Amino acid sequence: MKRVFVKEEWCLGCHLCEYNCAYANSGLSSMVKALQGKPIFPRIHVNGNDSVTFAVSCRHCTDPLCVKSCISGALHRENGVVCIDKNKCVGCLTCMLVCPYGALVQDETGTVTKCELCTKNSCGTPACVAGCPNNAIVFEERCEE
Amino acid sequence: MSRYVIVGNGTAAIGCVEGIRFVDPLGKITVLSKENHPAYCRPLISYFLEDKTDPKKMLYRAETFYEDNGCEVLYNVSATALDPETKTLTLDSGDTLSYDKICVATGSSPFVPPMENLENVKNRFSFLTLDDAKALKKAVKPSSRVLIIGAGLIGLKCAEGLRAITKNITVCDLADHVLSSILDAKDAAFVQKHLEANDLKFTLHNSVAKFKGNTAIMQNGDEIPFDILVTAVGVRANWGLVKDAGGACGRAITVNEKMETSLEDVYAAGDCTESTDISDSLIKVMALMPNAYMQGYTAGINMAGGEKVFDNAIPMNSIGFFGLHMMTAGSRKGQMKTDIQKDSIKRFYKEDGKLIGFVLIGDVQNAGVYTNILRNQIPIKSLSEFNIKKSPSMATYDEEFRRKTLESVVK
Numbered sequence: 211m212k213r214v215f216v217k218e219e220w221c222l223g224c225h226l227c228e229y230n231c232a233y234a235n236s237g238l239s240s241m242v243k244a245l246q247g248k249p250i251f252p253r254i255h256v257n258g259n260d261s262v263t264f265a266v267s268c269r270h271c272t273d274p275l276c277v278k279s280c281i282s283g284a285l286h287r288e289n290g291v292v293c294i295d296k297n298k299c300v301g302c303l304t305c306m307l308v309c310p311y312g313a314l315v316q317d318e319t320g321t322v323t324k325c326e327l328c329t330k331n332s333c334g335t336p337a338c339v340a341g342c343p344n345n346a347i348v349f350e351e352r353c354e355e
Numbered sequence: 356m357s358r359y360v361i362v363g364n365g366t367a368a369i370g371c372v373e374g375i376r377f378v379d380p381l382g383k384i385t386v387l388s389k390e391n392h393p394a395y396c397r398p399l400i401s402y403f404l405e406d407k408t409d410p411k412k413m414l415y416r417a418e419t420f421y422e423d424n425g426c427e428v429l430y431n432v433s434a435t436a437l438d439p440e441t442k443t444l445t446l447d448s449g450d451t452l453s454y455d456k457i458c459v460a461t462g463s464s465p466f467v468p469p470m471e472n473l474e475n476v477k478n479r480f481s482f483l484t485l486d487d488a489k490a491l492k493k494a495v496k497p498s499s500r501v502l503i504i505g506a507g508l509i510g511l512k513c514a515e516g517l518r519a520i521t522k523n524i525t526v527c528d529l530a531d532h533v534l535s536s537i538l539d540a541k542d543a544a545f546v547q548k549h550l551e552a553n554d555l556k557f558t559l560h561n562s563v564a565k566f567k568g569n570t571a572i573m574q575n576g577d578e579i580p581f582d583i584l585v586t587a588v589g590v591r592a593n594w595g596l597v598k599d600a601g602g603a604c605g606r607a608i609t610v611n612e613k614m615e616t617s618l619e620d621v622y623a624a625g626d627c628t629e630s631t632d633i634s635d636s637l638i639k640v641m642a643l644m645p646n647a648y649m650q651g652y653t654a655g656i657n658m659a660g661g662e663k664v665f666d667n668a669i670p671m672n673s674i675g676f677f678g679l680h681m682m683t684a685g686s687r688k689g690q691m692k693t694d695i696q697k698d699s700i701k702r703f704y705k706e707d708g709k710l711i712g713f714v715l716i717g718d719v720q721n722a723g724v725y726t727n728i729l730r731n732q733i734p735i736k737s738l739s740e741f742n743i744k745k746s747p748s749m750a751t752y753d754e755e756f757r758r759k760t761l762e763s764v765v766k
Contacts, residue, residue: 218757300399302673311760312749
């Protein structure tokens, strides 16, 4: 399956991926209405230090610890994509305690939100990738070990 | 065709089914359920009290799970005896079941210390099962005065849930601080303050000497009148089946990394077992839902002829009360480093250049990075940075690990 991968030497640290993600998942048609003056909860985050930046989102692990650890049965896999049923999540944050990559966040509802590769919104293909100005984020198939 | 029996129908049992099916699509699986419900998420019963979930949403897997996995489930059934010689299991109905491989995933039961006159208290509840929670929810009214015995994880989650119904909740504990299994006294005081700000009342380092009707006479002489009593002191492993059959047990059923007990073809998983905590190499009962799943899954794979070990268990908890989150993992030993802010506490415990434990209260962002460093015993020196004042992230790891994670498919 296709996943999101990151080339850190191409990342400008511009954070556009975060805004595109929050907009894509807002369900709103206006970017201004979706983002202006509100706290946003993107599912991708630019991390880094003084010398390097890179975007981090769910790796869609082949054997995901978060799914195995979820105490509410909310996290599950759909054709390889790690998805969350927000209706079942109670915000215990156990997934955040076990994810080695820091890929899950708690949003304004108190429940957890995460990258679902834009399979659950109208984009259909990852908005972070489409909007990356320097092609530092790509969506492609790479071999599973 | 192999015949598998799973005694129990909780998280470990579901893990076991998924493990078996990962290897063997055809073998016959029989699941014995003491409770009359499909597997549900036990830790969610407190959220059920405050209507944040309901029994349908609490199902651990899809409604078609057993059917999809070709499992036969026998509800309202307990096993009474296991005979590893003849490979048979006797049920409380008197029937017997034969097996090729069996997994004991019987969980634990509430432990209630003796208290004078306890048996005469009318509105008395445990808080472990969905049925316990349903009965409690039905009994508690906005005017009810509730006394909870036990200020541990279960007692306090119960208190939080009941707070949505009534303001009159007192929690007592023999320990001198709340959450004594995961926090030291100082950090517990910080959490207790938050709980008190949400109207919970405490009497600690104190226990019930006796009951006089609906009044608890405490050891220190105080009298606490109540309408509803919840006992949440602790649990004990349901080890009877294995112990009575001569299987090795410590404080729970002894299992190895493959989840084998000392009895041939008998596996065990979940809260009824004890195993090695890699953060301090001690054998413990680590009754946690993630561990239960991993153990069950590991048992299932091995039962079906595959090979899998679960050899990096650590105690870990993610829990929140009234919006204050805390995460703990590993041991609170060794050299400690602390960062205390107005709304948060972070403590890190190191030994031989490795992280062996942490406590995070209030700021838990990306805590899984720490859990990973701990669990995989990654030397702190090899990390790009380890700044306890900053939230951890992918930038914490060394470049090789970071690149591998971001540029390839990870397990």
